[in-house]
Amino acid sequence: MPEIQRRTSPTQKPIPPAKDLKFGQHFSDHWFWSKYSEGKGWFESRIEPYGPLALDPAASVFHYGQALFEGMKAFRRANGEIGIFRPEFNHSRMCDGAARLCLEAPPKELFMQGLKQLIQVDERWVPSDEGCSLYIRPTLIGTEGFLGVRPSREYVFFILLSPAAAYYSGGNQTVKIWVEDKALRAAPGGLGATKAGANYAASLQAGLEAKRRGYAQVLWLDVQHEGIEEVGTMNVFFVLKDEIVTPALNGSILPGCMRDSALRLLREQGAKVSERRITISEVAERHARGELLEAFGTGTAAVISPIGELNLRGNTMVIHGHEPGPVAQNLQQTLIGIQRGTVADKFGWMKTLEQL
Numbered sequence: 001m002p003e004i005q006r007r008t009s010p011t012q013k014p015i016p017p018a019k020d021l022k023f024g025q026h027f028s029d030h031w032f033w034s035k036y037s038e039g040k041g042w043f044e045s046r047i048e049p050y051g052p053l054a055l056d057p058a059a060s061v062f063h064y065g066q067a068l069f070e071g072m073k074a075f076r077r078a079n080g081e082i083g084i085f086r087p088e089f090n091h092s093r094m095c096d097g098a099a100r101l102c103l104e105a106p107p108k109e110l111f112m113q114g115l116k117q118l119i120q121v122d123e124r125w126v127p128s129d130e131g132c133s134l135y136i137r138p139t140l141i142g143t144e145g146f147l148g149v150r151p152s153r154e155y156v157f158f159i160l161l162s163p164a165a166a167y168y169s170g171g172n173q174t175v176k177i178w179v180e181d182k183a184l185r186a187a188p189g190g191l192g193a194t195k196a197g198a199n200y201a202a203s204l205q206a207g208l209e210a211k212r213r214g215y216a217q218v219l220w221l222d223v224q225h226e227g228i229e230e231v232g233t234m235n236v237f238f239v240l241k242d243e244i245v246t247p248a249l250n251g252s253i254l255p256g257c258m259r260d261s262a263l264r265l266l267r268e269q270g271a272k273v274s275e276r277r278i279t280i281s282e283v284a285e286r287h288a289r290g291e292l293l294e295a296f297g298t299g300t301a302a303v304i305s306p307i308g309e310l311n312l313r314g315n316t317m318v319i320h321g322h323e324p325g326p327v328a329q330n331l332q333q334t335l336i337g338i339q340r341g342t343v344a345d346k347f348g349w350m351k352t353l354e355q356l
């Protein structure tokens with residue numbers, strides 16, 4: 001691994017107070033980046049003042065979308081230490097995605113050392129306010145300037161840090177979701193199981209439409225417009241009368257870290273949890289029978305996002321009276337507690353900087 005060169009910023013930006021933090025709008029003083037070239041391997045790594053990245057306009061990322069990202073969080077723990085939630089999960093998912101997109105994944109040591117040293121340099125950006133965290137955005141792009149269609153032979157891996165407040169202020173809110181029965185986010189054999197930027201490009205139009213109709217996000221269905229896949233940019237769970245269901249990982253669903261964490265916590269608590277195909281017809285039917293008790297999304301940014309209403313072709317299904325249900329609330333509190341260090345971390349999910 002190349003030694004990480006360091007050029008620190010002569011000035012320090014003011015850190016916005018927690019109440020003014022908007023997701024993804026503020027960045028720390030520095031960023032980390034590393035270069036790869038075929039034959040040379042990863043040959044240069046730097047921590048530098050946050051600023052623009054100069055690339056050849058013919059770089060493959062601009063033309064053929066060779067781009068992959070991750071999303072993870074660091075927390076100021078109750079004892080003042082910094083803890084990072086399951087960073088190995090994110091590195092391993094980046095490796096899987098890189099294989100699918102023919103990108104060169106950063107080795108684990110480079111990923112972890114870059115992360116560790118960047119957070120050390122920008123430690124003051126890790127918020128200590130209740131509900132706040134430091135959102136971490138590792139990104140991998142093809143940078144070779146060449147218009148032929150084949151995988152790039154040069155890559156840049158970089159990490160950005162962005163302080164984040166609790167996703168939904170107020171904490172007790174539910175979201176209204178539009179069931180999307182035309183557009184698809186991903187299809188079998190495609191990129192759906194990777195955090196490719198391209199999946200987001202595919203999802204923007206339906207998300208915008210949903211907002212115009214007064215809904216926060218869409219519920220994505222499969223190619224048959226039947227099987228439920230995800231909710232917005234989150235995995236989705238349904239609490240039915242007799243079991244808790246999340247769609248099985250079928251190749252077009254993103255394997256979320258929070259999905260995995262929620263599954264483990266629920267199973268540990270003895271809940272009956274199924275990873276299986278669940279259709280929108282089944283959800284509508286169970287709702288009509290009063291057997292849909294709760295629905296919620298899981299993801300790093302919001303942790304747990306309870307769904308208060310689904311709109312299927314103009315028919316609304318109100319869930320748990322537009323209020324967060326007990327399963328969602330319990331998971332939210334447990335996960336946030338583990339992240340903050342106030343709930344026992346039985347699975348060893350939290351890593352200190354020294355452990356990276």
Ligand SMILES: *Cc1c(COP(=O)(O)O)cnc(C)c1O
Pocket residue numbers: 071195230232233234235254255256257258259298299300301
């Ligand atoms: C990132 C992401 C998720 C959630 O993954 P987490 O690891 O839990 O944050 C779910 N669906 C999509 C499409 C995503 O991009």
